[in-house]
Amino acid sequence: MKEPGPEAAGARTRSRTRRAILGAAASVLGRDYHATLADIADAAGVGRTTLHRYFSDRTGLVSAAIEDSIAAIDESVTGAAIDQGSPIEAMRRLVTAMVAVGDRLVFLFGDPRVLEGRGTADTPDPLHDPVITLIKRGQAEGAFDPDVTPAWIQRVLWSLVYTGYQDADACGLPRHGIVSAVIRTLENGIHTPSPEHRRA
Numbered sequence: 001m002k003e004p005g006p007e008a009a010g011a012r013t014r015s016r017t018r019r020a021i022l023g024a025a026a027s028v029l030g031r032d033y034h035a036t037l038a039d040i041a042d043a044a045g046v047g048r049t050t051l052h053r054y055f056s057d058r059t060g061l062v063s064a065a066i067e068d069s070i071a072a073i074d075e076s077v078t079g080a081a082i083d084q085g086s087p088i089e090a091m092r093r094l095v096t097a098m099v100a101v102g103d104r105l106v107f108l109f110g111d112p113r114v115l116e117g118r119g120t121a122d123t124p125d126p127l128h129d130p131v132i133t134l135i136k137r138g139q140a141e142g143a144f145d146p147d148v149t150p151a152w153i154q155r156v157l158w159s160l161v162y163t164g165y166q167d168a169d170a171c172g173l174p175r176h177g178i179v180s181a182v183i184r185t186l187e188n189g190i191h192t193p194s195p196e197h198r199r200a
Contacts, residue, residue: 017056020044025065030107064069076101087138092183099179102165160186
């Protein structure tokens with residue numbers, strides 16, 4: 001196989017560096033919106049001068065990190081293949097995928113200043129329409145509680161993922177522990193209630 005030329009190799013390096021900076025920005029700013037560009041550069045493993053070659057100012061970096069985070073969340077939903085398999089298994093895959101991009105969720109939705117001034121058309125829904133479709137399918141098949149709205153279940157899902165990721169360190173949970181805790185809590189809350197529960 002022919003080795004890539006210097007130009008192609010350089011383009012790949014620049015792409016990796018840019019991705020590292022954007023990922024670091026989402027992670028660092030999600031924890032502290034007042035973090036400096038130097039903090040972000042340190043987290044990305046690059047120098048301040050290198051960061052400025054990619055993003056000349058904080059505003060441009062934050063804007064790019066928002067777009068990158070929206071794309072990362074979209075890719076997670078798509079990659080979970082939630083239109084396949086049983087609703088319960090699809091939901092479990094979705095939770096796993098969402099926890100994997102938990103830092104992006106915390107960045108986008110943890111501080112209202114991040115999305116301040118963006119139009120509603122540009123403001124991402126933390127979990128998109130395919131999730132509503134999955135929830136409706138689960139309700140129709142008797143897997144999820146039909147007595148609450150799909151939007152309610154969606155918000156509960158988002159809240160659990162967000163809280164699980166944000167509080168993991170405080171609770172001493174590893175990444176796989178977050179997934180297990182979210183799935184267990186979610187399923188205990190959205191399974192179809194028993195007849196006795198319905199009568200109550």
